[in-house]
């Protein structure tokens with residue numbers, strides 16, 4: 001057994017355990033229950049504590065045949081499904097980073113583990129918020145904040161551990177040396193000056209929020225913690241009544257997922273999936289296959305029409321009159337950050353500093369060694385978060401002003417910011433476009449079964465991010481000349 005197979009199986013098992021924990025989060029967060037208390041899982045129907053051997057991911061549900069051991073109430077197939085799909089997502093991240101080596105030279109576990117931690121945290125959180133979004137068109141942004149924090153810390157670690165490699169490439173974009181490639185692995189960074197601007201904007205935004213909390217100005221139209229105000233909290237009793245019959249689709253899907261995993265492991269043993277150029281297409285095909293499975297899961301979940309589907313449309317229509325003024329008020333809250341970032345940008349532009357490397361910029365220029373590397377990583381991470389959020393805010397504010405109704409949920413903005421923290425700024429940028437394309441495809445596929453017009457967008461954004469993880473080198477290589485030309489125009493350097 002190669003190290004890759006051991007790693008893959010380990011990633012799958014770890015993902016299944018995390019998926020089991022996500023089920024707890026998905027059930028308890030919208031019901032305002034504590035995540036850590038009680039420490040054990042309970043049957044949602046009768047409250048009986050679930051025994052350790054019945055609580056084994058996926059298998060427990062299978063050998064209980066989807067019923068509670070004590071009261072025989074049906075246990076939703078969502079539980080094993082979330083566990084199976086989380087395992088699959090963890091394997092696919094491991095695959096992309098360390099087996100398929102989609103992102104080029106970054107495949108040393110000793111040096112690159114922070115990337116793995118950030119990416120796994122992101123896919124786990126995306127899984128949880130996607131299920132909550134599908135469930136009730138409501139997503140809790142607290143896990144996304146956690147994801148941003150982990151991403152920022154991990155990227156800082158990574159810059160320190162990979163500094164000698166990363167920092168020179170990080171600089172090659174601004175020194176105009178295209179031959180080295182502006183991409184750092186698959187992670188094309190923003191230029192250091194823009195990372196600094198982004199970091200300042202992020203800090204300014206946090207300060208603004210703190211001041212607002214202190215003065216207690218009512219924030220935005222939304223509660224900051226929760227996207228829509230009243231989650232559809234079904235009591236355990238109605239839930240068990242609502243799902244008495246056996247649903248074959250999720251089980252089928254799970255079988256697909258496990259079969260894919262088997263193919264993966266067998267293929268690895270036969271050497272199909274070594275990271276050679278001949279296998280590059282096959283590598284991407286693996287990632288795309290996983291995304292197709294996840295896509296099927298989202299489409300199938302939208303096939304049943306629920307009351308909450310109508311409620312969300314009524315809600316958006318009811319808020320229609322107030323939508324424009326709502327986003328304008330939200331924009332006012334962003335103004336201090338925009339002004340601070342704009343001022344720093346203008347100052348650096350006037351001093352000809354936009355094209356300089358990190359150690360020649362204001363604020364961080366006096367640092368050296370590990371401190372400079374850490375500052376670079378932190379600036380990069382915060383800028384990726386701010387950049388992802390900025391993409392989302394632009395769509396939300398622009399779209400709402402244009403169409404006069406809420407165009408892009410505020411929860412989706414947090415998702416884009418978290419994607420920036422886990423996979424980098426360009427991941428957030430491309431996840432939006434890939435997410436829209438995938439969602440359109442999903443709408444077409446579900447036309448046959450679904451009677452509602454509402455689409456929870458969170459799952460599609462998440463899927464777009466996972467797809468980006470696989471397509472990044474190709475997408476970035478394609479758009480690199482345009483990005484570079486744009487940057488030359490911004491700093492006034494014409495070739």
Ligand SMILES: [Zn+2]
Nearest residue numbers: 043046068071
């Ligand atoms: Zn029970």
